[in-house]
Amino acid sequence: MTDIWSMLPAIASAAKDVLLTITALVAAYVGLKGLSTWRRQLKGNTEYALAKNVLTCLYELRGAIGVARNPFASYSAEPDLPAEKLESMDARQKEWYAYAQMYEKRWAPVVAAKSKLDVFLFEVEAVWGRGKLAEFTPLNEAVAELNWAIQDHLEDRDPRRGRQALDSEERKKQRAVLFRRGMKTKDEYNENFEQAISKIEAVLKPHVLEHHR
Numbered sequence: 001m002t003d004i005w006s007m008l009p010a011i012a013s014a015a016k017d018v019l020l021t022i023t024a025l026v027a028a029y030v031g032l033k034g035l036s037t038w039r040r041q042l043k044g045n046t047e048y049a050l051a052k053n054v055l056t057c058l059y060e061l062r063g064a065i066g067v068a069r070n071p072f073a074s075y076s077a078e079p080d081l082p083a084e085k086l087e088s089m090d091a092r093q094k095e096w097y098a099y100a101q102m103y104e105k106r107w108a109p110v111v112a113a114k115s116k117l118d119v120f121l122f123e124v125e126a127v128w129g130r131g132k133l134a135e136f137t138p139l140n141e142a143v144a145e146l147n148w149a150i151q152d153h154l155e156d157r158d159p160r161r162g163r164q165a166l167d168s169e170e171r172k173k174q175r176a177v178l179f180r181r182g183m184k185t186k187d188e189y190n191e192n193f194e195q196a197i198s199k200i201e202a203v204l205k206p207h208v209l210e211h212h213r
Helices: 002-068 083-087 091-128 130-157 168-178 188-211
Strands: none
Touching (some): 002 091, 130 168
16 A cells, blocks of 8 residues: 555656646647648638739720720821820821820820739739739730731831731721720620639639639
8 A cells, every 4th residue: 555655646747747738739720720720711812813914904904905995086187196296297197196195095094004913923823823914815916916907907007107908808907906896896806805804803703703602
């Protein structure tokens, strides 16, 4: 009996050590699980914010492209140029400069929206990898196609160059890119542009929807 009582302090000490070890392990597990949850939440929040920002820029760009393709041209009789420069121009040159300035104003929002989008694409590469950038290639090509169509259109009308005679097929192709069609008319450029947007939405929208579950 004496031996048992003498062993009690040692048993109690060992039990205490075991209890402390278990407590430490439980605390470590809870801490690691909490850290893992926090990291998951942080990753989800980062991806949500990035996806939302990219989609917002994308929709701004779509709106700007729609305005740039407006078939109705409204511009002043004279361009916004210094008086001395206007004096050296004939009526045709003034009309062309005013027309070109109209397109310059239309294109400015496209440049602004595309520039904002391009900044976020650096984050896209950083967060999801370079492979995700391939999803934006059709969109970039569509924007570039419209830009070139506008430039060619303005050059064709420039009186200093002499109006170039485009054949009917070339003019039809140019107009198909330049001008937005009505609801009942096939608009191949817009269809391609919307397909490019849908391709990006398919990649990014899940990150936005996941955040709201």
